Amino acid sequence: MNVQSPNISRDRRVISQLDEAAVNRIAAGEVVERPASAVKELIENAIDAGASRVEVAYASGGMSFVEVSDDGTGIPTAELPLALSRHATSKIDGSDLLNIHTFGFRGEALPSLGSVARLSIETRFWEEDTGAAYSVEGSVATGPKPCSRVRGTKVRVADIFYATPARLKFLKSERAEAKAISDVVKRLAMASPKVAFCLTDRTDGARKLLDVPVETGALPVALAARLGRILGREFTQNAIWIDAERDGLQLYGMAGLPTYSKGAAVAQYLFVNGRPVKDRMLTGALRAAYMDVMSRDRHPVAALFVECAPELVDVNVHPAKSEVRFRDAGVARGLIVSGLRHALADAGHRSSTTISGATLGAFEPERPQAPVYQMETRRVPAGHTAPMPGFAEASMLSGRVEARSADEGSYEPEEGLSPSTLPLGAARAQLHENYIIAQTTDGMVIVDQHAAHERLVYETLKTRMAENGVAAQVLLIPEIIDVTQEQIAALEAIAEDLARLGIDLERFGGNAVCVRSTPAILGEVDAQAMIADILDELEAEGASVGVEARINAILSRVSCHGSIRSGRRMTADEMNALLRQMEDNPMSGQCNHGRPTYVSLKLADIEKLFGRT
Amino acid sequence: MKVNIERSDLLKAMSRAQGVVERRNTIPILANVLIEAEGDSVAFRATDLDIEVVDKTNGMVNQAGATTVGAHTLHEIVRKLPDGSQVELSDDGQSGRLEVKAGRSHFSLATLPKEDFPIMATSEYASNFAVPAPTLRRLFDKAKFAISTEETRYYLNGVYMHSADGPDGKTLRCVATDGHRLAQIDDTLPEGAEELPGVIVPRKTVGELRKLLDDDDVQIAVSVSETKVRFSTPQITLTSKVIDGSFPDYARVIPAGNTKRMEVDAAEFAAAVDRVSTVSSERSRAVKLSLDEDRLILSVNAPDSGAADEELAVAYADEPLEIGFNAKYLLEIASQVDRENAVFMFNTAADPTLMREGSDASATYVVMPMRV
Ligand SMILES: Nc1ncnc2c1ncn2[C@@H]1O[C@H](COP(=O)(O)OP(=O)(O)OP(=O)(O)O)[C@@H](O)[C@H]1O
Ligand SMILES: [Mg+2]
Numbered sequence: 001m002n003v004q005s006p007n008i009s010r011d012r013r014v015i016s017q018l019d020e021a022a023v024n025r026i027a028a029g030e031v032v033e034r035p036a037s038a039v040k041e042l043i044e045n046a047i048d049a050g051a052s053r054v055e056v057a058y059a060s061g062g063m064s065f066v067e068v069s070d071d072g073t074g075i076p077t078a079e080l081p082l083a084l085s086r087h088a089t090s091k092i093d094g095s096d097l098l099n100i101h102t103f104g105f106r107g108e109a110l111p112s113l114g115s116v117a118r119l120s121i122e123t124r125f126w127e128e129d130t131g132a133a134y135s136v137e138g139s140v141a142t143g144p145k146p147c148s149r150v151r152g153t154k155v156r157v158a159d160i161f162y163a164t165p166a167r168l169k170f171l172k173s174e175r176a177e178a179k180a181i182s183d184v185v186k187r188l189a190m191a192s193p194k195v196a197f198c199l200t201d202r203t204d205g206a207r208k209l210l211d212v213p214v215e216t217g218a219l220p221v222a223l224a225a226r227l228g229r230i231l232g233r234e235f236t237q238n239a240i241w242i243d244a245e246r247d248g249l250q251l252y253g254m255a256g257l258p259t260y261s262k263g264a265a266v267a268q269y270l271f272v273n274g275r276p277v278k279d280r281m282l283t284g285a286l287r288a289a290y291m292d293v294m295s296r297d298r299h300p301v302a303a304l305f306v307e308c309a310p311e312l313v314d315v316n317v318h319p320a321k322s323e324v325r326f327r328d329a330g331v332a333r334g335l336i337v338s339g340l341r342h343a344l345a346d347a348g349h350r351s352s353t354t355i356s357g358a359t360l361g362a363f364e365p366e367r368p369q370a371p372v373y374q375m376e377t378r379r380v381p382a383g384h385t386a387p388m389p390g391f392a393e394a395s396m397l398s399g400r401v402e403a404r405s406a407d408e409g410s411y412e413p414e415e416g417l418s419p420s421t422l423p424l425g426a427a428r429a430q431l432h433e434n435y436i437i438a439q440t441t442d443g444m445v446i447v448d449q450h451a452a453h454e455r456l457v458y459e460t461l462k463t464r465m466a467e468n469g470v471a472a473q474v475l476l477i478p479e480i481i482d483v484t485q486e487q488i489a490a491l492e493a494i495a496e497d498l499a500r501l502g503i504d505l506e507r508f509g510g511n512a513v514c515v516r517s518t519p520a521i522l523g524e525v526d527a528q529a530m531i532a533d534i535l536d537e538l539e540a541e542g543a544s545v546g547v548e549a550r551i552n553a554i555l556s557r558v559s560c561h562g563s564i565r566s567g568r569r570m571t572a573d574e575m576n577a578l579l580r581q582m583e584d585n586p587m588s589g590q591c592n593h594g595r596p597t598y599v600s601l602k603l604a605d606i607e608k609l610f611g612r613t
Numbered sequence: 614m615k616v617n618i619e620r621s622d623l624l625k626a627m628s629r630a631q632g633v634v635e636r637r638n639t640i641p642i643l644a645n646v647l648i649e650a651e652g653d654s655v656a657f658r659a660t661d662l663d664i665e666v667v668d669k670t671n672g673m674v675n676q677a678g679a680t681t682v683g684a685h686t687l688h689e690i691v692r693k694l695p696d697g698s699q700v701e702l703s704d705d706g707q708s709g710r711l712e713v714k715a716g717r718s719h720f721s722l723a724t725l726p727k728e729d730f731p732i733m734a735t736s737e738y739a740s741n742f743a744v745p746a747p748t749l750r751r752l753f754d755k756a757k758f759a760i761s762t763e764e765t766r767y768y769l770n771g772v773y774m775h776s777a778d779g780p781d782g783k784t785l786r787c788v789a790t791d792g793h794r795l796a797q798i799d800d801t802l803p804e805g806a807e808e809l810p811g812v813i814v815p816r817k818t819v820g821e822l823r824k825l826l827d828d829d830d831v832q833i834a835v836s837v838s839e840t841k842v843r844f845s846t847p848q849i850t851l852t853s854k855v856i857d858g859s860f861p862d863y864a865r866v867i868p869a870g871n872t873k874r875m876e877v878d879a880a881e882f883a884a885a886v887d888r889v890s891t892v893s894s895e896r897s898r899a900v901k902l903s904l905d906e907d908r909l910i911l912s913v914n915a916p917d918s919g920a921a922d923e924e925l926a927v928a929y930a931d932e933p934l935e936i937g938f939n940a941k942y943l944l945e946i947a948s949q950v951d952r953e954n955a956v957f958m959f960n961t962a963a964d965p966t967l968m969r970e971g972s973d974a975s976a977t978y979v980v981m982p983m984r985v
Binding site for chain 2: 471
C-alpha cells in the first residue's frame with residue numbers, strides 16, 4: 001500500500017541543524033516581544049552594572065530605535081564579542097541557578113536583540129583608557145573599534161524586527177508601544193529608588209517624559225519619595241506604608257486606602273526581589289486582602305515589594321522573567337493578605353484625603369467644578385425631592401437643626417466628652433437626618449450615619465461568625481460532582497477551611513467528590529456551581545475567597561437591613577454613641593462597598609475657605 | 614362577536630386566566646386572553662406556552678366569534694365593576710377593538726388577531742383517571758412546601774406525581790424535595806391510573822391547579838402523558854407541560870432504620886420552636902433539640918442577641934440525643950400535621966430525620982439536620 005495522505009508535502013527537507021542565526025532568532029522571540037522588552041533588558045543590564053543614572057530614549061514607539069545609556073562599569077573591550085554570543089554572562093558561573101542576585105543570569109538578552117535588530121554598543125570599561133564601539137547586523141559583527149565614550153555603556157537597538165517582518169505585524173500602534181516602554185521604565189524606576197532615571201521621546205525633537213533624581217534617605221523614605229514622583233503625590237498621601245514579615249519573606253511598600261481605588265486593576269505594581277512581576281497569585285492575594293473593604297468592581301492601588309532569599313523563589317519560569325514561583329506560595333499569599341489587612345485595619349480611620357479635598361472643592365464657590373475623585377453623588381434623602389440644597393439653604397429647608405438645638409440645648413460636649421481625647425470628636429448636629437456633624441480638636445467630621453452603622457453591624461456579624469463558625473446544612477441527597485484527580489487533591493488540601501465554612505466534602509471514587517453539606521446561611525445552593533467556582537479560584541489565585549465572599553455579601557445585606565436608615569432623627573447621645581463605636585472599630589472608615597463613612601475637614605481647610613490663612 | 618356575561622362569572626374566568634399570563638412579556642400576544650363565543654358558552658383561554666388554562670363560562674351569545682385582548686387590563690376592569698352587573702363584550706371584527714360595556718361604563722380595548730394566539734398542541738395521554746378534588750388537594754398541598762426554588766436543579770422545581778407501591782398496595786404518590794427536606798404523600802391509586810407515567814408537575818402549575826380544587830364535590834379528570842399533564846373540571850381545563858428531567862431516586866434517602874421515636878403535639882411543638890427562635894436574627898436560625906426521657910428541650914443560642922430554651926413534655930424512651938435543625942424547616946413540616954401528634958424518628962445528629970402524622974403511613978416527611 002502506498003496511498004499518500006493529501007497533507008503530505010512533497011518537498012520535505014532532510015533533518016539538519018539550524019544555523020546559529022535562525023536559532024538566535026527563535027530564542028529571541030521569547031525574550032524580545034516588543035520594543036519595551038528591549039528597554040527592559042537594557043535597563044536591567046545597566047542596573048546590574050552598578051549604574052546610578054539610566055537614560056532611556058526612543059523614537060516612533062521604539063520601532064525606529066530604543067537607546068539606553070548608563071554610568072556603570074562598562075564592558076571590557078576584549079569581552080565585547082562574547083557579550084553578544086549566547087549563554088555568555090558575567091553574572092553567574094552556572095553552578096547555582098538558584099542563587100541569583102542580579103537581574104540578568106542567562107546571557108541571552110544582548111544576543112537576542114542582536115539577532116532581531118541592528119544593535120550597537122558604545123562602552124568604556126572603568127579600568128580601560130579608551131572607549132570601544134561594537135555593532136551587529138544580521139550575523140555580521142563590526143568592531144570593536146575605539147570610540148570617545150567617557151563612562152558607562154550605551155546600547156542602541158534600531159529597526160527592531162527588520163529581519164523578521166512577520167513579528168513586526170504583531171506590534172501595536174506607536175502610541176501603545178510607547179506606553180509599554182514608559183510602563184517598563186516606571187516599574188523599574190520604582191524598584192530602584194537609588195538610581196536616577198530619565199525617559200525621552202525623540203520621535204521629533206526631544207520630549208522628556210520622566211526625569212527622577214537619585215532619592216536620598218533610608219529605604220522607606222527614598223521609596224516613598226520615588227513612588228510619589230512616579231505614581232503621583234495623591235497616591236502616597238492616600239496610601240499606607242506596609243511592612244510585614246513571615247517565614248523568611250519580607251513585604252514592604254505602599255498600599256492605597258480602600259477609599260482611593262480604581263475602576264480597573266491598572267495601578268498594581270508588584271515586585272519580587274526588585275523584579276517587576278505580573279503574577280496571578282500575587283494579584284489574587286492583593287484582591288483578597290481588600291475583599292472586605294472594597295466592592296468587587298473597584299480595584300486597589302498598590303506598589304508592593306516582596307524580598308526573600310533567592311533560593312526561596314524561582315525567577316526562571318518565564319522567558320521575560322515576569323512570573324515567579326515561590327517555593328511556598330501559601331506563605332507568600334498569606335503574608336500579603338494578612339500584612340495588608342492588618343495595615344488597613346490600623347488605617348481604618350484614615351479616609352482618603354482626596355475626599356476632603358473634593359469636599360472642600362465643592363464648598364468653594366469660585367471652583368464649582370472641582371475634581372471629585374471618590375465622593376459618590378448620594379441620593380437625595382427621603383422626603384426631599386428637590387436636589388440636595390447647599391449648606392446655606394440646608395438649615396432653612398429643614399428648620400429642624402435650629403429647632404432642636406433650641407429645645408434640647410445646643411450640643412455642648414457632655415462632661416468627660418472633650419473633643420481633645422476623641423478622634424471623631426463630639427456630635428454637634430444632625431443634618432438632613434443622615435449626616436452627623438462632629439467637632440474635633442483641629443476641625444470637624446461629617447459622618448454618614450447609615451453607612452457608618454451598616455459597617456459596624458457588618459463587622460459584628462462577621463466577628464460572631466468567625467467565633468462560632470458557619471452552620472452547615474446537611475444535604476438529603478449528597479451532591480456527587482465530577483472533578484479531576486488534581487482538583488480532588490486541591491479540594492482536599494483546603495478541606496479544613498471548607499468545613500469551617502459549612503462545606504463538608506469527601507473523595508468519591510477516583511474522579512468525583514461528594515458534597516455532604518453546604519453553608520446554611522446560603523439557603524438552597526447549587527453545590528456543583530459552588531465547587532466549580534472554588535476550583536476556578538484555586539487555579540487562578542491559589543486560594544479561594546468566593547464562598548467567604550458570598551457569605552459576607554449576605555451578612556452585608558443583613559447588616560444593611562439591621563442598621564440605622566438615612567432619614568432617622570438621632571439624639572445627641574445616640575450620635576455620640578455611634579461616634580465612639582466607630583472609634584473602637586478599626587474598619588469603620590469605609591462602608592461595605594468601600595465608600596467612606598465619614599470625611600474630616602481640618603480647621604486649616606475651613607479657614608482657607610474664608611480666606612483667613 | 615357579541616356576548617353578555619354575569620360579572621361574577623367573568624371575574625372568576627379572568628382571574629384564572631391572568632394567573633397564567635406572565636406579568637412581563639416580550640411576546641405581546643402572550644399578554645392576551647383568547648375569548649371564543651359559541652353556542653351558549655364563552656371560553657377564555659390563556660397561556661404562557663408552558664401552561665394553558667381554558668375556562669368555559671355560561672354566557673348569552675348574540676353573535677359567535679373570537680378575539681384576543683390584554684388579560685391584565687380586562688381583569689382589572691371586571692374587578693372594579695360593581696357586583697351584579699351584566700357585562701357586554703363585543704367586537705365587530707374590523708376595528709381591532711373590543712368594546713366592554715357594563716351599566717354606564719364603556720371601555721374600548723385594543724385587540725390582537727385571534728389567529729396569532731398559540732394553542733397548545735394536544736397530546737396522546739397514556740393515562741386517564743378521575744380523582745375527587747379533596748384527595749388531589751391533600752396530595753399537592755402537603756408536598757408543595759418542599760419544592761426547590763433553586764433553578765439550576767430544575768428537576769426539583771416541581772412535584773413528582775407517579776404511582777408507587779405503598780404499604781397497603783398501589784398508591785398515587787406525590788413527592789417534592791429541595792435537597793434539605795422531602796415530603797412523600799400517598800393515596801390509593803384511582804382506577805385507570807395503572808399506566809400512569811411518573812411526571813414532575815412544575816411549581817407554577819401546582820399553584821394554578823390549586824384554584825380548581827376548592828370545591829369538595831368536584832371530580833377532577835386527570836390525564837397524563839410523558840410530556841404533559843391535564844387537570845379538568847366540567848368548566849375548566851388546565852394543561853401543562855411537565856418538567857423534562859428525571860426526579861432523583863428519593864426512596865433511597867428515606868431512612869428506614871431510625872429507631873429513636875419522639876411523639877409530640879404538633880401545634881405545641883411548632884409554637885415552641887417559633888418562640889425560641891425569636892432570639893436569633895440570623896437567616897438560618899438553628900434550633901437545638903435535646904431529648905431525654907419524656908422530655909424535649911428546644912434551645913437557640915445566638916451569642917450576640919441572646920439565648921432561649923423551652924421544655925416540652927413528649928413521649929420519648931430512647932437514649933439522650935442532641936440534634937440541630939433549621940427552625941423554618943421544623944415549622945414547615947410541623948404545620949403539615951392536621952389532627953394527630955407529630956411522630957419524629959431520629960437516628961444520629963448527622964442523619965436524616967423522619968416525621969409522620971401519628972400512625973398514618975400515607976404521609977412521610979424527611980428533614981436534614983444542621984451542624985452548628
Ligand atoms: N550596560 C552594561 N554595562 C556593563 N556590562 C554589561 C552591560 N550590558 C551587558 N553587559 C555585559 O554583557 C553580558 C551579557 O549581557 P546580557 O544581557 O546578554 O546577559 P545577562 O544580563 O548576563 O543575562 P540575561 O540574558 O538574563 O539578561 C552581561 O553578563 C554583562 O557582563
Ligand atoms: Mg541582561
